[in-house]
Amino acid sequence: MAYPIIFLLFLSLPFSSAKLNLDYYKATCPDFENIVKENVFIKQTAVSATAPGLLRLFFNDCITDGCDASILIASSAYNRHPERDANPNLSLSGDAFDIISKIKNNLELVCPGVVSCSDIVAQATRDLVKMVGGPYYKVRLGRKDSKVSDAKRVDVNLPTTKMTMDQIIEKFTAKKFTIREMVALNGAHTIGFTHCKEFSDRIYPKVDVTMHPKLAAGLRRVCQNYTVDTSMVAFNDMSSPNTFDNAYYKNILKGLGLMTSDYLLSVDPRTRPIVEEYAKDQQAFFVDFAKAMEKVSVLGVKTGNKGEVRNRCDQFNNNIPE
Incomplete structure (x- = not known):
């Protein structure tokens, strides 16, 4: 029996993500897209770090048990160790949460109790x-917000x-991503910055010979007091830090990547050809x-009664995790 292609595509989707659709709020909150877009424009215009900050928050949330806004939950007497308190998430941008x-x-002013925090993050x-x-x-x-947020789940997934490159690939393949998709997602490092402590081992006490x-x-000058001031950072892409382009790939091929993983992407035989392709062809990237x-945006989504629409993004509706 022959099945229509669209039906076969539907069957290939996880059941929960198949429930999502592009017009989910068309009737219940028709101004959803415009409100998101307007607020995003104002915030990014005022604070250029917003885009890379939210992009990282989105990825960390989705990779850790799904795109469910569990990363937004603040610690409380009922939930002392939520995801955002896990060590890898301590440096997440305050502007992203804001x-x-x-x-x-x-x-909430125009359509109270309708739009989930996880949909807001994705959009x-x-x-x-x-x-x-x-x-x-x-x-x-159509995502629902998680009723659970556990810091212990972060290191397991992120x-x-x-x-090592083997370890990184293993983490991505566990989430059903190909090596090519992994290399493409790393291109998000074309905007934003990295805290000095994340690459300090490449510049102190000796310089990593693989770095330009x-x-x-320059990094040794910028980061010289990073142990005292842990907020010290360096741009991931010195040439166009606020523009999403393919400069990241061009840079790491020249030894201009900050992190060890940048270097590994540029030399590993499984990833270097893809890096070279993206460096030459921005459209392909x-x-x-x-x-x-x-x-990424449909990883482990919760729908129906598997989640909730939070009244506040930083706390569960009953303030107690399930």
Whole structure:
């Protein structure tokens, strides 16, 4: 029996993500898209770190047990160790949390109790990527917010910049991502910055010989007091830090990457050809990044009674995790 292609595509989706759709709020909150877009524009115009900050928050949330806004939950007497308190998340941008709260507050004024925080995160991230020059991609909506947030789940799921390439690939393949998708998603490092402590082992006490000497010298000056001031940072892409482009790939091929994982991407035989392709062809990178982000955005989503629509993004509705 022959099945229509669209039906086969539907069957290939996880059941929960198949429930999502592009027009989820068309009847219940028709101003949803405009409110998100307007708030994103105002915030990014005022604080350029918002886009990379939210992009990282979105990824960390989705990779850790799904795109369910569990990363937004603040610690409380009822939940002392939520995801945002896990060590890898301690350096998440305050502006990323702030923009989600602002959007949620504005939405509650016009359609209270309707829009989930997880949908706000997904939509705002897409709009910010597009605003800073990146590709547009579709965001299906209808996620519910998690009723659980546990810091212990972060290290189990999240790849880190100090892992070997085998370990990084293993983390991504566990989430059903290909090596090509992994390399494309790493292109998010074309905007934003990294805290000095994340790459300090490459510049102190000795300089990593795989790093471009001029970059290393500059970083040693910028980060010299990083043990005292842990907020010290360096741009991931010195040439166009606020523009989403393919400069990241060009840079790491020249030894201009900050992190060990950047270097490994540029030399590992499984990833270098893809890095070289993206460095030469920005459109190829954009196409693959957009597809990979659509895939990230439906990871482990909760729908129906598996989640809730929070009244406040930083706490569960009953303030007690299930």
